[in-house]
Amino acid sequence: DGGITQSPKYLFRKEGQNVTLSCEQNLNHDAMYWYRQDPGQGLRLIYYSQIVNDFQKGDIAEGYSVSREKKESFPLTVTSAQKNPTAFYLCASSPGRVLTFGAGSRLTVL
């Protein structure tokens, strides 16, 4: 079945550590997105990519980095520079503008 796979589902990290969240899609979608969801703030756009080897910053890119070396993959690294990284992270892909979402990754910083 086609879809988006995010891993891990739950992740704990210590302060000062970088962590990478995986997002893989087999839908052959060109565009991929990373969002952060916090209670009462909706989904905030971190980064998005419309084609391989290209990506743009969203509204809250500071402290995050991405790569798009393959069409199927769009990993997100949460760096130690991100001041408040504990959140629920959602990856999405789109052939145009209708988004298909993964199940999400919940990151907790201890």
Add this chain to the structure above:
Amino acid sequence: AQSVTQLDSHVSVSEGTPVLLRCNYSSSYSPSLFWYVQHPNKGLQLLLKYTSAATLVKGINGFEAEFKKSETSFHLTKPSAHMSDAAEYFCVVSGGNNDMRFGAGTRLTVKP
């Protein structure tokens, strides 16, 4: 950049009464607009979309929305609420470069 404002963080209705969830948008381009729903502990699901065709858009589960350019609004309505409609609803705007920006969400509560 595009943005959306959802005017109510929480809406409470009684079962069988109409639902109105309000959304205003800001966009430099002719926008595409969407409503997504998120049920508790479930993924996000597309309810409906507007992409410059008919201004009144019908979606799933009896929901519809009307694009009003003069008011920069895209409010979501349903004539009669059902208990299963209780969820978080997000208005989304997309501009010329396919960035997709979400509003803060409106939590809909349906009372028996």
